[in-house]
Amino acid sequence: MTVIVSQLFTGVSIGAVLLLIALGLSLTFGQMGVINMAHGEFIMAGAYTVYVLQKVITGAGWSLLIALPIAFAVAGAMGVLLEFLLIRRLYARPLDTLLVTWGVSLILQQAARDIFGAPNVQTKAPDALTGNVRITDDLVLSNNRLFILGLAGLAVVALTLVLRFTSLGRRIRAVVQNRDLAAVSGIPTGRVDRLTFFIGSGLAGVAGVALTLLGPIGPTMGTNVIIDAFLVVVAGGIGHLKGSVIVAFALGTLQSLIEYSTTVSVAKVLVFVAIVAFLQWRPQGLFTLRTRSMA
Amino acid sequence: MSGLRIRDLRVSFDGFKAVDGVDLDVAPGDIRFLIGPNGAGKTTLVDAVTGLVKASGSVHFGDAELLGRPVHQIARMGVGRTFQTATVFEELTVLQNLDIAAGAGRSPWSLLRRRTSVPTVVSEALETINLTAQRDQLAGTLAHGQKQWLEIGMLLVQDVRLLLLDEPVAGMSHDERDATGALLGVVSRDRTVVVIEHDMDFMRSFARTVTVLHAGKVLSEGSVAQVQADPKVQEVYLGQGTRDA
Amino acid sequence: MTSTVERPVSAPPVAPRRRFVLRGPGVGLAVGAVVLFAVAPVALSDFRLSLLAKYLCIAMVAVGIGLAWGRGGLLTLGQGVFFGLGGYAMAMHMKLADAGPGQMPDFMLLYGQLDALPWWWAPFRSPYFALPATVLLPMLVAFLLGSLVFRRRVRGAYFAILSQALAAALAIFLIGQQGTTGGTNGLTDFQGFFGYDLDDPVNQRMVYFIVAASLLALLLIARQLIRSRYGELLVAVRDSEERVRFLGYNPANVKLVAYVVAAGMAGLAGALFVPAVGIINPALIGIVPSIEFVIGVAVGGRATLLGPVIGAVAVAWARTTLSEEFPAAWTYLQGLLFVLVVAFLPGGLASARVLLRRRSP
Ligand SMILES: Nc1ncnc2c1ncn2[C@@H]1O[C@H](COP(=O)(O)OP(=O)(O)OP(=O)(O)O)[C@@H](O)[C@H]1O
Numbered sequence: 092m093t094v095i096v097s098q099l100f101t102g103v104s105i106g107a108v109l110l111l112i113a114l115g116l117s118l119t120f121g122q123m124g125v126i127n128m129a130h131g132e133f134i135m136a137g138a139y140t141v142y143v144l145q146k147v148i149t150g151a152g153w154s155l156l157i158a159l160p161i162a163f164a165v166a167g168a169m170g171v172l173l174e175f176l177l178i179r180r181l182y183a184r185p186l187d188t189l190l191v192t193w194g195v196s197l198i199l200q201q202a203a204r205d206i207f208g209a210p211n212v213q214t215k216a217p218d219a220l221t222g223n224v225r226i227t228d229d230l231v232l233s234n235n236r237l238f239i240l241g242l243a244g245l246a247v248v249a250l251t252l253v254l255r256f257t258s259l260g261r262r263i264r265a266v267v268q269n270r271d272l273a274a275v276s277g278i279p280t281g282r283v284d285r286l287t288f289f290i291g292s293g294l295a296g297v298a299g300v301a302l303t304l305l306g307p308i309g310p311t312m313g314t315n316v317i318i319d320a321f322l323v324v325v326a327g328g329i330g331h332l333k334g335s336v337i338v339a340f341a342l343g344t345l346q347s348l349i350e351y352s353t354t355v356s357v358a359k360v361l362v363f364v365a366i367v368a369f370l371q372w373r374p375q376g377l378f379t380l381r382t383r384s385m386a
Numbered sequence: 387m388s389g390l391r392i393r394d395l396r397v398s399f400d401g402f403k404a405v406d407g408v409d410l411d412v413a414p415g416d417i418r419f420l421i422g423p424n425g426a427g428k429t430t431l432v433d434a435v436t437g438l439v440k441a442s443g444s445v446h447f448g449d450a451e452l453l454g455r456p457v458h459q460i461a462r463m464g465v466g467r468t469f470q471t472a473t474v475f476e477e478l479t480v481l482q483n484l485d486i487a488a489g490a491g492r493s494p495w496s497l498l499r500r501r502t503s504v505p506t507v508v509s510e511a512l513e514t515i516n517l518t519a520q521r522d523q524l525a526g527t528l529a530h531g532q533k534q535w536l537e538i539g540m541l542l543v544q545d546v547r548l549l550l551l552d553e554p555v556a557g558m559s560h561d562e563r564d565a566t567g568a569l570l571g572v573v574s575r576d577r578t579v580v581v582i583e584h585d586m587d588f589m590r591s592f593a594r595t596v597t598v599l600h601a602g603k604v605l606s607e608g609s610v611a612q613v614q615a616d617p618k619v620q621e622v623y624l625g626q627g628t629r630d631a
Numbered sequence: 632m633t634s635t636v637e638r639p640v641s642a643p644p645v646a647p648r649r650r651f652v653l654r655g656p657g658v659g660l661a662v663g664a665v666v667l668f669a670v671a672p673v674a675l676s677d678f679r680l681s682l683l684a685k686y687l688c689i690a691m692v693a694v695g696i697g698l699a700w701g702r703g704g705l706l707t708l709g710q711g712v713f714f715g716l717g718g719y720a721m722a723m724h725m726k727l728a729d730a731g732p733g734q735m736p737d738f739m740l741l742y743g744q745l746d747a748l749p750w751w752w753a754p755f756r757s758p759y760f761a762l763p764a765t766v767l768l769p770m771l772v773a774f775l776l777g778s779l780v781f782r783r784r785v786r787g788a789y790f791a792i793l794s795q796a797l798a799a800a801l802a803i804f805l806i807g808q809q810g811t812t813g814g815t816n817g818l819t820d821f822q823g824f825f826g827y828d829l830d831d832p833v834n835q836r837m838v839y840f841i842v843a844a845s846l847l848a849l850l851l852i853a854r855q856l857i858r859s860r861y862g863e864l865l866v867a868v869r870d871s872e873e874r875v876r877f878l879g880y881n882p883a884n885v886k887l888v889a890y891v892v893a894a895g896m897a898g899l900a901g902a903l904f905v906p907a908v909g910i911i912n913p914a915l916i917g918i919v920p921s922i923e924f925v926i927g928v929a930v931g932g933r934a935t936l937l938g939p940v941i942g943a944v945a946v947a948w949a950r951t952t953l954s955e956e957f958p959a960a961w962t963y964l965q966g967l968l969f970v971l972v973v974a975f976l977p978g979g980l981a982s983a984r985v986l987l988r989r990r991s992p
């Protein structure tokens with residue numbers, strides 16, 4: 092029994108990580124339809140922000156907290172730059188966007204190698220996050236996982252509030268649903284795109300900060316997580332935050348259960364099979380945004 | 387020749403009833419015009435008949451039930467359509483467009499070989515739609531009206547028995563409209579034709595029968611004169627006058 | 632509603648250009664054949680020739696990608712999977728042949744996790760099974776995945792991401808199975824290729840000729856497909872899948888053919904890569920190599936017949952030349968290639984040629 096509960100907790104915390112890294116994508120890919128392969132490198136940038144800050148600020152706790160907004164700003168700025176320089180020229184060519192941003196991600200990885208060195212580096216975790224919460228003797232929840240869970244929850248709530256209740260949110264939704272109509276209604280679509288990209292990429296930076304708690308960080312850390320993040324958004328459905336949330340936790344749980352009964356490498360294959368099977372049932376993902384599609 | 391029989395057709399989008407219990411009979415060889423204000427559900431009705439959207443009720447063409455079948459099977463049963471915005475394969479030539487349309491029944495073997503000559507149906511269709519001179523031109527470079535004709539030509543070589551045309555003369559010049567009307571006459575000789583149109587002049591000139599759709603329901607039906615005299619129709623179009631696109 | 636009433640119909644000089652495109656590959660193929668069979672073997676040292684064999688294997692994958700992506704719009708980012716399946720099938724056979732009848736491959740004895748040959752290794756002992764399997768196995772996997780995915784209209788970016796996820800999954804899976812697949816190290820240290828000693832330069836040359844001939848054969852197949860009615864249909868599906876459906880075709884089948892053929896080509900490429908280069912491992916088939924197959928195609932011209940081949944060879948050559956001395960510079964250059972070519976020259980070098988032609992009549 093406790094085994095199941097503790098596997099479930101592992102699953103939920105894997106899901107929380109997945110959700111954090113996918114959340115930004117659910118904005119840029121899910122809402123705008125842009126496939127940004129450099130999203131993983133924005134995550135990396137967030138992680139290295141912690142690393143750099145810790146050279147300046149010695150307290151691990153403070154550096155982590157300060158890193159959150161700075162990483163958001165750094166990754167967000169990179170996102171805006173990318174949108175402005177390249178992506179906005181490619182809105183009509185989604186597949187080409189994928190390849191172009193892959194090129195950008197290669198360049199960013201190499202830049203990280205040149206600046207920080209190729210080997211992975213370890214950041215310091217604050218003492219408060221190194222401990223565990225002991226529920227029963229068999230059921231131990233680690234603090235850093237709980238922190239990530241909380242962070243993911245916070246990010247989802249914040250993003251939902253922004254999308255629902257701010258004028259920026261209304262504009263984003265307007266542009267997503269009908270770009271031309273939004274444009275003629277006086278919404279500066281270009282600026283909305285850039286802001287959306289800022290927030291989406293910024294969330295990648297936050298995810299990067301969270302990932303420093305789970306292990307060493309390195310130039311290729313983005314590539315390792317980006318595919319999973321895309322799968323979450325694909326299976327969750329375009330234009331729906333809640334789809335990504337549900338799928339992230341479902342995938343996390345599935346993965347932890349399969350890993351428990353087999354191995355990590357088998358789990359990878361089975362999760363892929365599960366996603367293909369799922370798409371048989373729901374080709375547009377869990378939730379679909381109905382639009383007239385005939386072209 | 388077969389006719390179209392629709393019973394209690396319903397389509398809803400997230401609760402919104404775009405087509406709301408339509409009964410419609412189109413006799414074999416008829417040229418039926420489907421009119422109605424914007425958003426009346428005309429295009430959605432055609433979408434339902436051709437399998438593009440899910441619908442309930444029944445749609446018979448001849449003896450066969452169409453609902454519930456995938457789009458390409460319905461097409462193979464002799465039902466063809468055009469779209470509100472002309473959709474041709476812009477990166478292929480006029481000839482290639484027509485050749486593809488003519489080829490749904492081809493064996494895999496003949497698909498894997500090159501086209502050595504122009505099939506007779508294709509060259510006939512080229513004459514009918516008056517695009518013989520543009521045969522080797524990329525379809526993307528055609529004028530708007532010519533694209534619409536190419537679409538109709540594709541239906542001809544596809545050898546459909548039921549043509550569903552969605553606003554075929556929208557954006558056409560006067561001469562082009564007349565040419566299209568004449569084309570309708572030729573086409574309907576051995577086919578059943580349904581035309582969605584906003585252009586009232588065009589309708590008056592070429593319709594044999596008319597159905598008026600409003601808010602997903604059939605409002606009125608009959609000859610052009612009958613429909614125009616119907617007070618319900620006048621009410622719906624009141625303030626809009628006769629809308630010429 | 633569209634309001635363009637009359638647009639002047641300027642008939643562009645389409646006909647001559649088309650004829651050029653149609654005749655081009657014929658001439659190009661002939662020139663290519665002469666270069667591959669007459670010039671290269673004479674002009675290049677043994678070492679360079681075996682490098683060229685490696686590049687040509689990559690070019691074989693590129694031919695398939697050109698068909699699926701350039702013509703069919705299927706951006707397949709998982710060709711490494713098929714390359715790997717073909718490669719592992721061939722490598723397993725060669726390992727078993729090296730070991731001799733009834734024996735286990737050396738690495739299995741070395742890792743010592745197994746007492747007997749796993750059952751799924753056994754059939755690869757027979758060349759009559761292993762050789763067809765190098766092509767048919769990838770085609771089968773592509774068929775299964777493709778029919779599931781295309782029938783449910785999963786397309787565009789979704790398809791690209793799924794195909795990439797498959798590459799990631801297979802690579803991670805193989806790494807996890809060290810005892811039976813060699814794990815990260817993969818399969819290597821081959822002695823013979825169907826009885827011929829691979830250390831002998833003469834036999835390496837023979838491998839080169841097999842690779843070159845296979846590439847030519849694949850080009851002929853691709854050329855026939857592109858010029859056939861099927862090729863026109865494939866372009867139609869790429870440009871407007873729904874429209875094709877309303878003409879009575881099932882676009883899923885049209886795409887499936889291109890995808891399966893491309894998979895078979897990648898499989899054959901992988902199979903020949905093993906004797907030509909002497910190794911197959913997960914690092915050659917994961918996400919990164921899979922997307923690198925695509926860049927050569929983009930550089931050369933995705934929608935042309937010979938463009939992908941030329942692009943693939945050029946990029947592979949540049950990689951070998953640059954990455955040894957300036958690994959960092961090579962990564963930057965590769966990134967820039969993706970950005971500049973795809974964003975600003977989507978037709979690749981082939982389109983640059985056409986542009987130049989237009990400018991200077
Ligand atoms: N896929 C869809 N999702 C949601 N609503 C839709 C969809 N397709 C159509 N509708 C709605 O259904 C109603 C009927 O649309 P339809 O396109 O059939 O009208 P129409 O009679 O063809 O109008 P028009 O003359 O402007 O072409 C409209 O209110 C439209 O907004």
Ligand SMILES: [Mg+2]
Nearest residue numbers: 428429430470
């Ligand atoms: Mg309509």
